[in-house]
Amino acid sequence: MKEDKNKLQSMAFVPSDEEYRKGLRLVILGGGESGVGTALLGKAKGFELFVSDKGEIKKKYKDVLLNNEIEFEEKQHTESKILNADIVMKSPGIPDTVPIVKQIRQAGIKVMSEIEFASGFTEATLVAITGSNGKTTTAMLTHHLLKKDLNVGLAGNIGDSFAKQVLVENHDYYVLEVSSFQLDDIDRFKPSIAVLTNITPDHLERYNYKFENYIASKFRIVENQTAEDVFIYDADDAVISNWLQNHSIQSKPLPFSLTKVIEEGAYLSNDKIIITIDNNQIIMPTENLALEGKHNIKNAMAASTVAHLLRIRKQTIRESLENFQGVEHRLxxxxxxxxxxxxxxxxxxxxxxxxxxxxxxxxxxxxxxxxxxxxxxxxxxxxxxxxxxxxxxxxxxxxxxxxxxxxxxxxxxxxxxxxxxxxxxxxxxxxxxxxxxxxxxxxxxxxxxxxxxxxxxxxxxxxxx
Known part of the structure; x- marks a missing residue:
């Protein structure tokens, strides 16, 4: 078993073989939505579990841990119960500068994010959406466009945790709103469709105040994609365009733009969104979009491109764009x-x-x-x-x-x-x-x-x- 544990630490995902997992210790840092969801999935998959939160765990999450007989602590990190882990799932809000995280990494223990952990236990098609702005709206809008025709979940930074949904709901598709913090702790997470809405300076305190570190984090969303996968991005964003000029990606690019004519992807012409994929074109008028503003036309382009890729009917896309309710706290x-x-x-x-x-x-x-x-x-x-x-x-x-x-x-x-x-x-x-x-x-x-x-x-x- 020791040999198996050492092997696991060098791997970037959790093996699906139940025998292989027996006796492996999963420590979860953070007793919030992603932490408790991971704990539930981890327990169902046979891991030995421990949840540790430096702060106070909210009652609703504490009740879940108690009801499922999952060992946990709050208001402290007990080193002896953490540094004997085989895997640590670190909640995205916890920076690498925290002393216990430094100790975990120095000990050579595998650290992963919830999206990495949960994706190892589903065969679903993953649509991952990131960006400095617009990712919540685009994720919710994409889910709204898909849900009428597909069995699709919405997770990541939004709603119930991805891990919990993999355990309880087992959707065929997931739309995941993914932050740079979650992408920092992936190795093999591979979405079939990756969407990058834009990149502007944000959260630089987590990236040594170096914009290039933050940019690199965002582009981790495509690092494991293959030629079978798709990358949808804003061709008007200079930061994205510059990065793509200097780096190669394996996935098929599908840009969108308000200012350029795009042969393969989406663009705006005479107040209509024109989306072309493999010579299959759809045209969507923008006059009745539920969301206002140029940035929301871009969000609609990204979401509609995903829907067109997944063969959602044009009428469904149009109706869904017109009746979408928007995101609380966003305009x-x-x-x-x-x-x-x-x-x-x-x-x-x-x-x-x-x-x-x-x-x-x-x-x-x-x-x-x-x-x-x-x-x-x-x-x-x-x-x-x-x-x-x-x-x-x-x-x-x-x-x-x-x-x-x-x-x-x-x-x-x-x-x-x-x-x-x-x-x-x-x-x-x-x-x-x-x-x-x-x-x-x-x-x-x-x-x-x-x-x-x-x-x-x-x-x-x-x-x-």
Missing amino acids: EHVLKINKVHYINDSKATNVNATYFALESMDAPTVWIVGGVDKGNDYKELFPFVNEKVKAIICLGVDNSKLFEAFGNMVDVIIETQYMSEAVKIAYKVAEAGDNVLLSPACASFDLFENYEDRGRQFKNAVRNL
């Missing part, structure tokens, strides 16, 4: 009060996401911005701020960088550390016909639990006006 229209539109874009946790939000504003805008700055460069927002923003409300613990960047561009710039106060200020400043936009361009962890909490507080404050 979500909340209410109209005294002819002022209140818009929740809390999911905009980087500058590029806020760029798309400001670009789509068609009226004078009171902009609520701020949070944990991730090394942001706000210069690309200057034209929109000059043109569209009438007042800025800074919502963060430290707003100095925002004042430095925008203080001379608007007549009104105010700071607060309370969402309710930010919304009340916006209510006083806004006039009929204006927009009030929460699009923070920053992470949320200084004042809120996460971006969802921030967005829900915004919506509640608006409803209480």
Whole structure:
């Protein structure tokens, strides 16, 4: 068995042979959605299990672990119970700089992400979607386009964990929203269809503040693809195009573009999306798209290309594009009060996401911005701020960088550390016909639990006006 364990540590996936797995110890770092889902799958597949979380495990996850008799600890990492692992599944939120992770790697223990682990136990066709922005919308839209005709799950950074779905639901297809953090810990994860929406600087604190490290992480989505697989990407994105000029990929490229004519892939012409794959062409009008904005035309192109590849009927694609409900906290229209539109874009946790939000504003805008700055460069927002923003409300613990960047561009710039106060200020400043936009361009962890909490507080404050 020791020989088998050593062999496993050098392998990049979990063998499907049940006899091979007996006695192997799987340690899971993080007792959240991905961790508990992996624990359930791991138990079903015969692993010896231990879950360890440095923080407090939420009651709903703790109850699952208790009910399934899975050993766990919280508020600590016990080295003796972790460093005897054969495999460690590390939740994506845990950086490699954490001392216990350093010790695990120094001990030569195999570290993998949930998507790597779960993909070893399914024969399903995998559609993996990543990108700095748009991946949630594109993943949800892709799932929406496929679900009428196919047995398809939606997982990854969204919904129930991939591992849990592999165990309980066993879909024929999975649409996976995949982050760079999840891609960092793969070796053999291989989607049949990979989608890259865009690459802009984000999460650089996890990549030694080197953009090239973050770019390389995103492109790991194609590293195991073969000529039988497909890579769908934004041909208008200079970062993606530059990388592809200097690196070769094995999969079939299917680019999409708003500005270029694409022979094999998707492009926009006269307000119609034209998708061509192997001389099979479909044309989709954009006039009735449920989602607004140029960036959402790109998201629709990517999702429709996947659907066309998987032979979804044109009528189904068209109807699904028109009735898609959108993503909570992404340019979500909340209410109209005294002819002022209140818009929740809390999911905009980087500058590029806020760029798309400001670009789509068609009226004078009171902009609520701020949070944990991730090394942001706000210069690309200057034209929109000059043109569209009438007042800025800074919502963060430290707003100095925002004042430095925008203080001379608007007549009104105010700071607060309370969402309710930010919304009340916006209510006083806004006039009929204006927009009030929460699009923070920053992470949320200084004042809120996460971006969802921030967005829900915004919506509640608006409803209480």
